[in-house]
Amino acid sequence: MASVIGRRSTVRLVHAAIIVAALVPAALIVWDALHDNLGANPVEEITHRTGDWTLRLLLTTLAVSPLRRLTGWNDIIRYRRTLGLLTFTYVCLHFLTYLVIDQGFPIQGFAIRYVGEDIAKRPYITVGFTAFLLLIPLAWTSTKGWIRRLGKKWKALHQLIYAAAALGVLHYLWLVKGEQVKPVYYAFLLVGLLGLRVWLGRRVRAPLRSPDAPRAADPLPAPLRGRALDPS
């Protein structure tokens, strides 16, 4: 029993560390804003930083289950939802930065017209906004209750993360001028991660023990939870 408690507190500690670490970039934005350290165009800087961190966290989230397979570190899957929700936090900050401080809505009420025009007419904004929309149901259904209620459909629904990731990278690729390398790095990472999944999927799948198996109070039957949390 003591070892179980030890393991649970380790998981909590890692959780806390992930959340704190992932919120550092957001805190830095606030800090830099208060100290006039965001450069000559603070709005652009905030947009770029929140966008960058959305993609980094999204790719990190996608890396969890391949890493689990490769390393056999089963507990890592416990952190995927947290990483996914942190991704969602940054994409919300990114979108709100665009809507409120870049376009000026609702201070300039008419700005909604420009936002609508952007979403309809600018392909990089269209795909970026679509990626944002796709992430909303994923965040919404990330709770244990929704995982249970949706059953097998949950897994199918959460495949949307691949589409969101692809659109998110496309969003970046399509917005830069000239042949810039940074969005290409993200594209390579994404393709690499997806390739890894395909490759791992083809290997004979060793039965994975659910990380929650020893938890007596777990509301879900262990095998279901294991499957539901691992769409790969």
Place this chain on the structure above:
Amino acid sequence: MGAAFVSSLSPSLPLSAFAQRGRGGEDDKPNSYDDITHYNNYYEFGPDKRDPSDHSGGFHPHPWTVAIEGEVHKPQTLDIDDILKRYPAEERIYRLRCVEGWSMVVPWNGFALSKLLNDVQPTSQAKYVAFTTVYRPTEMPGQNTGILPWPYVEGLRLDEAMHPLTILVTGLYGKPLPNQDGAPIRLVVPWKYGFKGIKAIVRIRLTREQPSTTWSMVAPTEYGFYANVNPEVDHPRWSQKRERRLGEFLRRPTLMFNGYADQVASLYAGMDLRTNY
């Protein structure tokens, strides 16, 4: 109209009045020296706005020569020191509108390009002016990357080049032009998007044919030869109707020809600005 305007450009005219023309009015306060020197698009030093100030320390703008050649009666290669002596700099406070949707106000020091061109005497065949940036990959790290074809080239129609608002710039805020802003000599055409303002110029060539320009070679559907600031013609990927003036929170409307329509609209009379973007 044109003549009246030119005669109003006597040296005694406080040239800060330039920025106040059009609808900008008293809102057009110059941006800080710090902003103007730490927020630059100058891909020779990297694609981020801070790259030019961070990575241009090893660039040597001196000694320097500018070759003026092509369809001229008196081709010559001028030393930058002679240029500074022969063409005393005056202050021109201009709005600068970047094609990316931001803008600033810059107190440039420079002289009308027309003075230089008149001295080399364009032939009757000269119709365009082509400009070339120095190619120096050892000092310009971005030139070792494929982000753009190098060297950067730009061009103007001869009448645009001769327009009194078109200047060659050698300084800003009364100081020598910093490396990241295009030292030692750059072009500024205030009614066009900022990328027309080619930096670190080593060659000015008068031509019969319309010269190639870097961005229109790289992305011809997005950037044309003219690149006049025009809120009615959007960039294919973003709106040009509004702009963020650095230092302001809300976007402001973009003005036709960047607010210099009274002075330059006649250059484009009868032209379809939608196709000649």
